[in-house]
Amino acid sequence: MLTIATIDQQLSQQGRFCLIDWMLSENLLHYAAYEDWRYGRATTLEQGIQLDTKALQELISAAETQCHALELCQEPQDFFRWDKQGGLLQASNNLEQHNALTRQWLRPQDVPQLDLFMDNSAIIAENQLRDALAGRQFDLAQQQLQQLVTLNSQHPHLGAYQDLINYGEHMLANQHVHDSDALKAELQGLQLEVLPLSQEVLGLSARDYLAFAWRRLADNFEGQAFNPAQPELHRSFALLQIPDWPLVKDCLESDPALYQQAVLLERLADTFSALQCGEAALLTWCVMMDRFSEHAEQAIEARSKSPVAELWDSFWEYNDAWHNDDFPAYVLAQRPGLLHHLPKHPPLAQPASQAMIALLNCRQNKADEIVAREHLQSINPMLLKMYMQFP
DSSP, X not given: OOOHHHHHHXXXXXXXXXXXXXXXXXXXXXXXXXXHHHTTSSSBXXXXXXXXXXXXXXXXXXXXXXXXXXXXXEEOOOOBOSSTTOOBOBSXXXXXXXXXXXXXEEOGGGSOOOOTTSOOHHHHHHHHHHHHHHTTOHHHHHHHHHHHHHHOTTOTTHHHHHHHHHHHHHHHHTOOOOOHHHHHHHHHHIIIIIHXXXXXXXXXXXXXXXXXXXXXXXXXXXXXXXXXXXXXXXXXXXXXXXXXXHHHHHHHHTOTTGGGOHHHHHHHHHHHHHTTOHHHHHHHHHHHHHHOHHHHHHHHHTOTTSHHHHHHHHHHHHOTTOOGGGHHXXXXXXXXXXXXGGGGSOOOOSHHHHHHHHHHHHHHTTOOXXXXXXXXXXXXXXXXXXXXXXX
């Protein structure tokens, strides 16, 4: 799960490696669980980690080994509550495990040099300002900005920090946006102005600052009907940017437009993948191919390293004369375990898919397959040939 290459990649992107950040990026820790911990709604972070005790210990051990192999330096890192109550947070009740989860690893040249002969006051003030912005404490951020101005009035990002504080205060003062045109303007402002600005000056802290902004929009999009002409003006899109995968799943599965819109099915397939629900993801791709063949093809080919893309490649390698409509039947034959997910979706409409399902049900129920085989033969002989190759 964790390799030297992935650690090196995070070092290149973020300037540090921390298990918490990595688990967030790999969906082993859902952002909502991390957010609950930061607000003090969860006693420890490990409660929200999607690994059992043994797997978590193995992950910690692998991280230690590989970071030492890269000759990285470790630095302790404190996490504080985001609410006004403040207070130091515990990632685990086990001190050794807490330290392993929270520490950051740096390349030797990136370790801060905080010796007695250097005035690091401005650096400390800027880091505290970033922490306040990430923690959604905009009054405190304003105080930290004033301190930074006093220490370094020529700092190149003073205006950018003030803009981010102003936007934060705007969000707090306008938590409810009822007008659809105003919501559209809010989305455009976040995407075109706030997002690039925060990524430029906040670094990794931009993740938590922006999550607050996206959740505000998601709350305001609740109840908004999906409009295919403006697919980003939907609650699922805002939740995806956080990402809050469990809530994205709930949002999409409760949307009456889900099976009428390819974009929503695509988002649901990605959500199942992120939640480690591989079979549900594959079947959602099948539903999308069954209903929106052209969109599904483009979407799958854009995910070159995913399980569905691997099946897509093997599909065409087996027979380059297939039609896209044959793909769901092919996937079902390759992954017959998908049958138990079928009742959660509307029936697949393509004749080949229906014939394959009937044949697989015969096999599963140990019933006579002759009629079902003949039916599939009449629809697509190549699919029957492929089926007969399986034991």
